[in-house]
Amino acid sequence: MFVDKAIINLKAGKGGNGAVAFRREIYVPAGGPSGGDGGKGGSIIVEVDEGMRTLMDFRYKKHYHAENGEDGKNKNMYGKDAEDLVLKVPPGTLIRDEKTGAVIADLVKGGDKKIIARGGKGGKGNIHFKSSTRQAPNFAIAGEYGDELTVVLELKMIADVGLIGFPNVGKSTILSVVTSANPKVADYHFTTLTPNLGVVKTKYGDSFVLADIPGLIEGAHQGVGLGHEFLRHVERTKLLIHVIDVAALERRNPIEDFNKINEELKLYSPKLADKPQIVAANKTDLPEVDENLKALKINLEKLGIKVFAISAATNKGLEDLFTYVSKKLKEVEEDIKNNEIEEEEKIYQYEKEDKYRFTVHKEDDIFIIEGKFVERLLHSTNFDSMDSLSYFQKVLRKRGVIDELKELGIKDGDTVKIDEFEFEYYD
Structure with missing residues (x-):
């Protein structure tokens, strides 16, 4: 069957989480942090296969997920990067972002390829958060989310x-x-x-x-x-x-x-x-x-x-x-x-979503913060650690989240919700 158009959902891999670990060698009684970084999530790459003549492969399978990066390990060991997912398409395939209609790639000849969805970066292990005043940080950063988007594949046959x-x-x-x-x-x-x-x-x-x-x-x-x-x-x-x-x-x-x-x-x-x-x-x-x-x-x-x-x-x-x-x-x-x-000499740029994008709104008496970066920060926080809580608040201030809450009229004691977690706000 000849298929010349398909709509598919792409989800790149999430970066592995940074590790919280400490040196525990017998001769190092006051060992410092040794948590390694997480590995990079797999990207999704689309590549031309000259042997293909149709988009039939995408008729029934609509969702493609790349693997997540491996979490960091003890002894400053990095997590393994995930393998990229490569999707093969016929020559003459045009790829558009379904939401905006913007052209992401125009793949004309054999060997042409393009990264369509980038994997998330690995999170940093606790070794990165050691300082003169924080000798034993017991928190690390979760890996970044990979790109997720829906694209339209259009086949334009190559003929003179x-x-x-x-x-x-x-x-x-x-x-x-x-x-x-x-x-x-x-x-x-x-x-x-x-x-x-x-x-x-x-x-x-x-x-x-x-x-x-x-x-x-x-x-x-x-x-x-x-x-x-x-x-x-x-x-x-x-x-x-x-x-x-x-x-x-x-x-x-x-x-x-x-x-x-x-x-x-x-x-x-x-x-x-x-x-x-x-x-x-x-x-x-x-x-x-x-x-x-x-x-x-x-x-x-x-x-x-x-x-x-x-x-x-x-x-x-x-x-x-x-x-x-x-x-x-x-x-x-x-x-x-x-x-x-x-046409094939044009360079197409796909604008990635701002990874620090967030929204703040109020429902009844609850202030709700949404955005991948705040969710990632939340899941990186150890709420039993003052160091970790201090880092959490510092990032929220730096990225303008606290200012947004204040503009909406938040006061000490009000409830803030991120993801499924609720906590009281104190400036």
């Missing part, structure tokens, strides 16, 4: 040339004739429900990848008739062959067909409408096409668009068409190279 046009104009027949691809061909609408690829080889030894894009209809830019799914695959092509039924078997006007399809391209993305086009006037083997063909050529050649009269059924004109396409493709590729604006 795309065949576009209304349903049933002969695109699949052309692909089957000029390449070794075997698309389903029949005389009814939407025979092609997924894009098909084939390699064209001209008599001069040139070759390029040709994609049969499923038939577009009016409203495709709004998603009508699976329009978004189809149009997505046109975006990476360098050149378009616009196939038109010049015999007007569907009782449509060939010139109107051309204008309607181009309007859909423009409404979906102005960049698509600007792609170079060559028109293949198909079904010229049928009677009474001369008038339509003449009118089409007059109208389109005024726009500088080359029109080839062909018949996919009889192979008429196909050799001339694809010899010209090959030549034109080289010119387009040279222009792209000179302008240095290829």
Whole structure:
């Protein structure tokens, strides 16, 4: 089954907790702290596998979790870093943040990879909290949480040339004739429900990848008739062959067909409408096409668009068409190279959430503090230790949490809640 879109949830590994430990060797009666740091949580990496052609692997499995880092140990021993989780995707996979729609990665060719969710850093062991006034700290810091986000995977097929046009104009027949691809061909609408690829080889030894894009209809830019799914695959092509039924078997006007399809391209993305086009006037083997063909050529050649009269059924004109396409493709590729604006050269940055982000609000008479960093701090605190409590309060003040509580009108004796823990506030 061809799957070109998937939504998955990613959760990178949490960092291991720092250890609370002390030296206990027989000849070191006053041994100091020796708790090691926790290991780093595993990240989630997406990498291109050239052997894949679909996002089928992500159709049923929607949640991917990397492993947590190992906790720190005694004798200043660090916890082991967790292994990264590597997800394989086909060439041409675009990754977006579902929440914002921002592009995180555009993976085009084999070997391309990107860290999508970073694992959390390991927490610090108690050895880091020793000072001249705190000789035996009995607290450590918990590991940081890893990134967690939902992403949309979109596959945009990698093809040099795309065949576009209304349903049933002969695109699949052309692909089957000029390449070794075997698309389903029949005389009814939407025979092609997924894009098909084939390699064209001209008599001069040139070759390029040709994609049969499923038939577009009016409203495709709004998603009508699976329009978004189809149009997505046109975006990476360098050149378009616009196939038109010049015999007007569907009782449509060939010139109107051309204008309607181009309007859909423009409404979906102005960049698509600007792609170079060559028109293949198909079904010229049928009677009474001369008038339509003449009118089409007059109208389109005024726009500088080359029109080839062909018949996919009889192979008429196909050799001339694809010899010209090959030549034109080289010119387009040279222009792209000179302008240095290829899509894959862009650098996409995914903005990570501020790890010190928190919120404070009041429900009834309770002040509630929420945020991963305060939860991590809470679970790092030893409430039986004045040193640990002092560190807890110091961090809350430094990060502005106490100021937020005061702005909400907190007073000594009021109840504060973090996670499932409640305690009384005293300044």
